Amino acid sequence: MAMKSRFFSRVVTTMLLWLFFLLSLAPLLVLGTAKECPFPAIFNFGDSNSDTGGLSAVFGQAPPPHGMSFFGGPAGRYCDGRLIVDFIAEGLGLPYLSGYLDSVGSDFTHGANFATAGSTVRPQNSTLRQSGFSPISLDVQWNEFYDFHQRSQVVRNHSGIYRKLLPNDGNLHKKLLPKAEYFTKGLYTFDVGQNDLTAGYFSGMTIDEVVANVPDIVTQLTNIVRYIYGLGGRNFWIHNTGPVGCLPYVLERVPVLASRVDEVGCATPFNDVAQVFNSQLKDAVVQLRKDLPLAAITYVDIYKLKYTLFHEGQKHGFKQSIRNCCGHGGKYNFDLELGCGGSKKINGTDVMVGKACDDPSKYVVWDGVHFTQAANKFIYDQMVGGTFSDPPIPLKMACHRKN
Numbered sequence: 307m308a309m310k311s312r313f314f315s316r317v318v319t320t321m322l323l324w325l326f327f328l329l330s331l332a333p334l335l336v337l338g339t340a341k342e343c344p345f346p347a348i349f350n351f352g353d354s355n356s357d358t359g360g361l362s363a364v365f366g367q368a369p370p371p372h373g374m375s376f377f378g379g380p381a382g383r384y385c386d387g388r389l390i391v392d393f394i395a396e397g398l399g400l401p402y403l404s405g406y407l408d409s410v411g412s413d414f415t416h417g418a419n420f421a422t423a424g425s426t427v428r429p430q431n432s433t434l435r436q437s438g439f440s441p442i443s444l445d446v447q448w449n450e451f452y453d454f455h456q457r458s459q460v461v462r463n464h465s466g467i468y469r470k471l472l473p474n475d476g477n478l479h480k481k482l483l484p485k486a487e488y489f490t491k492g493l494y495t496f497d498v499g500q501n502d503l504t505a506g507y508f509s510g511m512t513i514d515e516v517v518a519n520v521p522d523i524v525t526q527l528t529n530i531v532r533y534i535y536g537l538g539g540r541n542f543w544i545h546n547t548g549p550v551g552c553l554p555y556v557l558e559r560v561p562v563l564a565s566r567v568d569e570v571g572c573a574t575p576f577n578d579v580a581q582v583f584n585s586q587l588k589d590a591v592v593q594l595r596k597d598l599p600l601a602a603i604t605y606v607d608i609y610k611l612k613y614t615l616f617h618e619g620q621k622h623g624f625k626q627s628i629r630n631c632c633g634h635g636g637k638y639n640f641d642l643e644l645g646c647g648g649s650k651k652i653n654g655t656d657v658m659v660g661k662a663c664d665d666p667s668k669y670v671v672w673d674g675v676h677f678t679q680a681a682n683k684f685i686y687d688q689m690v691g692g693t694f695s696d697p698p699i700p701l702k703m704a705c706h707r708k709n
């Protein structure tokens with residue numbers, strides 16, 4: 307009897323041990339898919355909302371007082387400090403992104419930024435001088451990326467013509483360029499589309515005409531995601547477009563359409579179109595998930611966060627909403643002819659009149675077109691946890707696919 311019961315208790319103990327073992331595995335099974343993603347690089351595409359030096363390198367630096375709140379001077383950004391993409395880089399423990407077009411002091415080890423201020427998704431039939439839109443549209447950014455993807459590895463491999471040209475000094479040729487695997491493990495971020503809409507308004511299109519272009523804009527954007535997937539990209543982080551009807555440059559430039567405003571003074575026609583764009587983009591992302599079975603694609607509702615800043619900014623420590631910090635004259639401290647950092651000849655000498663406000667951290671809008679660092683930080687802090695994302699997962703989990 308004693309033998310039997312000892313045997314029995316041993317069986318029970320063994321079973322219990324197994325049970326504990328299996329139970330200890332359970333969290334692993336659940337959390338296994340929720341491990342933080344070790345993103346080793348960021349590859350960014352877009353416009354001035356995320357340009358960290360592209361346009362400045364090619365068409366002239368953004369002048370002071372850009373960069374005043376953080377970089378201590380101009381840093382290729384149309385902002386007093388950091389952009390959302392800078393906060394994303396910080397959040398992932400990566401260095402700030404160098405502009406792909408910036409050949410001075412750039413380091414592409416952990417990614418590259420293909421965005422330039424004024425970029426559209428669709429190539430424009432006008433020059434920067436004529437319309438203010440960058441010739442580096444998204445299709446051009448794709449060409450640059452394709453070239454970078456290919457040639458960065460040729461140089462890292464130290465092969466072909468580089469065998470003779472590069473000094474054979476160990477790792478010199480590997481410096482400053484990403485490893486091949488980073489193109490698969492990296493995060494591909496997008497913030498583009500705003501300028502396609504404003505390019506329509508500025509060229510005299512009606513609201514209906516701009517809306518009619520949205521499907522083509524969205525298709526061209528998502529095609530670039532498909533091409534990158536084809537080269538091995540897997541993790542995509544796509545911002546929707548903001549409430550451009552709350553920005554002085556649109557309000558001042560298209561007064562006819564800007565006459566219908568909401569309670570804080572944002573022009574509803576522009577914001578309605580932005581929402582049309584966003585809803586079509588969101589649908590296109592759903593389709594992308596079906597078509598690209600290995601891709602993790604996060605759609606981020608930047609619109610809602612920017613809109614909150616204009617409507618409830620005071621709750622979050624902002625004193626001004628639409629009126630911008632850096633500029634000169636008019637209803638919004640904004641002059642279409644003379645922007646932030648702009649000078650005027652007064653009595654024969656150049657005097658900077660596009661000055662910054664005393665405390666940019668109390669303003670949402672920096673220069674009539676772009677957001678302040680404080681606004682960008684607010685947006686980043688709100689979005690990083692996943693509350694404004696579809697699927698609602700944190701930035702650091704954005705390599706996990708939603709099925």
Ligand SMILES: *[C@@H]1O[C@H](CO)[C@@H](O)[C@H](O)[C@H]1NC(C)=O
Binds near residue numbers: 428429430431
């Ligand atoms: C530029 O012109 C081409 C040819 O007429 C046209 O197909 C395209 O839609 C135009 N692009 C834009 C952005 O208007």
Ligand SMILES: *[C@@H]1O[C@H](CO)[C@@H](O)[C@H](O)[C@H]1NC(C)=O
Binds near residue numbers: 465
């Ligand atoms: C670089 O070297 C790796 C490993 O040998 C090879 O797989 C890859 O094709 C090379 N890439 C280029 C662009 O030369």
Ligand SMILES: *[C@@H]1O[C@H](CO)[C@@H](O)[C@H](O)[C@H]1NC(C)=O
Binds near residue numbers: 652653
């Ligand atoms: C420019 O010079 C005139 C004549 O000396 C003077 O009256 C005026 O105040 C000056 N304007 C500014 C902005 O300094």
